[in-house]
Amino acid sequence: MKKATEPRQSTRRDQILDVAARLFQKGYRATSLDDVAAEIGITRPALYYYFNAKEDILAAIYERAVGALIDRAAPIFASKLAPDVLLCRLVQVHVRTMLKEQPIVRVFFQEKDSLGVDASRSVKAKEVAFTKMMAATVRAGQRQKLFRPGNPELVVNAILGMLIWLYQWYRPERHVAQEIEDVFCGLLIKGLVVSGSVEISPAVFERRQGSG
């Protein structure tokens, strides 16, 4: 657990990934290994010591980001929290990981098609692992009658959308992690409408005929 909260060790390998992610942001296809080496100020052979191809750097960027998410989420998931607390902790871990992995995150969601087959499979497996933690949490809440009923797959998709889309709008100078987590958690747990004080309009949950 300690490992996850410590600042990342700044190894040469990590440095290469950081620089490459920053360059890839401006365009993965347009960036060469030479660009990466030049930006760091090392020779191309020195870069080759770590990575043989641009695709390998991209794969390593993905592995590091999604690996960090799972490393942080797994012990929380294993810690037997109540489903509502657990859900908010998983939300928190996802938000914090995305903010920590800036600027990798934008590349992450835009260049998936550029990943090789093996890397793609490995990244996908870790993403699925997080999705499964979320799904198990939602199901546990529903089983305990703490959460409302509703297709858990759709609920999880809704939550993941909320979490992932952050990469499109987050600006470090404008947004604070804690506030993002509180808004997300509040929406998911309690919803927008103040319960008790005002009735929810019945029309909200009526079947709407002839629409769409």
Next chain:
Amino acid sequence: MKKATEPRQSTRRDQILDVAARLFQKGYRATSLDDVAAEIGITRPALYYYFNAKEDILAAIYERAVGALIDRAAPIFASKLAPDVLLCRLVQVHVRTMLKEQPIVRVFFQEKDSLGVDASRSVKAKEVAFTKMMAATVRAGQRQKLFRPGNPELVVNAILGMLIWLYQWYRPERHVAQEIEDVFCGLLIKGLVVSGSVEISPAVFERRQGSG
């Protein structure tokens, strides 16, 4: 209003956009105007009658999709509904538009960088128009004390993430529009936790020190 719910007129221009969107899905860069013409079974000059360049087709695909969203959302927004009902109607319109605009939607979110400056500005303006409707709805709900307080910008970003991410997971053979809308609306309005029946764990909304 009637226009929005009628099936789209299948003009040659719309046909070109539909076919191009389908081909662009497999790769915008790899698709040529010749590919589009061949797939429809028209000559390249016949295609040129409608579009001069691949970029123009892409721009028209964007304009059609986001234009359809605004055409449907604007009259609903203008109809003086209560904020909770309005929010759910806007959610519904967004879901229905995305499902109707399949397979354009994936191209929409993946090829934005390929849009020209003018097209990009025009599309952005329509997206902002929808975001503003959402933001005004959230603010109205908060002003009326129907909605909980909370940074409206973050609330809207959360909602848009939930709505937009659908393009990544929606499968027509697996998901039903009505159920998606109900899950989204239920989450946003009432949240996951059954209010009254079980207390929300206090830890959910406690400040978490030393984490992340």
